[in-house]
Amino acid sequence: MHPDCIFCKIIRGEAPSTMLYEDEQVVAFKDIAPIAPVHVLIVPRLHIPSAAEVTEENTALIGHLIVVAARVAREQGVAERGYRLVTNVGREGGQQVYHLHWHLLGGRQMRGLG
Ligand code: 5GP
Ligand code: ZN
Numbered sequence: 001m002h003p004d005c006i007f008c009k010i011i012r013g014e015a016p017s018t019m020l021y022e023d024e025q026v027v028a029f030k031d032i033a034p035i036a037p038v039h040v041l042i043v044p045r046l047h048i049p050s051a052a053e054v055t056e057e058n059t060a061l062i063g064h065l066i067v068v069a070a071r072v073a074r075e076q077g078v079a080e081r082g083y084r085l086v087t088n089v090g091r092e093g094g095q096q097v098y099h100l101h102w103h104l105l106g107g108r109q110m111r112g113l114g
Contacts, residue, residue, distance in 0.1 A: 002047040007099035011045050020075070025061055026068045028104075037107025038076045038083065042069045048100040050089045069104050078106030 002008045009015035011027055020040060021028040031039040044061055048054060054062060066085070073079045083106030088095040 002099070005047060005097075005099050007041075007043055007097055007101065008047055011043065021068060021072055023068070026065050028068060028072045031103070036105040036110075038073075038078050038104065040072055040076065040104040042072065042085075042102040042104055044100055049098040050095060050100055051087050052089050054100070065102065069102055072104055073106060076104075076106065081106065083107075084110045 001012070006015060010017045010029060017029040017032075019027060019029045024045075026042065026044055028040050028042045031041050042065055044058075044065055046058070046061065048058065069085055070079070073083050083104060086103045086105065087101065088103075
């Protein structure tokens with residue numbers, strides 16, 4: 001829990017979101033500024049700033065998060081066509097929110113890695 005973190009606030013229900021999935025470890029909610037027809041953020045409840053701070057103790061959590069992402073992709077109807085899972089790390093990685101998350105992007109053809 002991190003008092004100034006928008007994702008911690010969403011996870012605690014202190015800020016609004018369109019929540020699509022919740023369990024003890026992971027939540028998934030719609031991105032507020034979608035760049036694809038399906039744009040969901042898959043987020044561990046634990047406040048880890050980015051993938052750069054993931055440790056061996058977190059490996060089961062991260063594995064579970066990928067399982068959840070695949071489930072949300074099926075539920076959102078993009079599993080068969082395919083989708084993109086991406087996590088941005090740091091300034092040049094384009095990270096804006098320093099609470100670890102994966103973007104689930106789908107519903108249109110993805111191009112490049114720009
Ligand atoms: P990053 O650039 O850190 O990988 O991505 C952060 C994402 O969080 C952006 O796509 C941005 O639109 C989204 N975001 C930022 N603030 C909020 C918020 O308050 N609610 C939701 N649902 N998404 C947010
Ligand atoms: Zn946080």
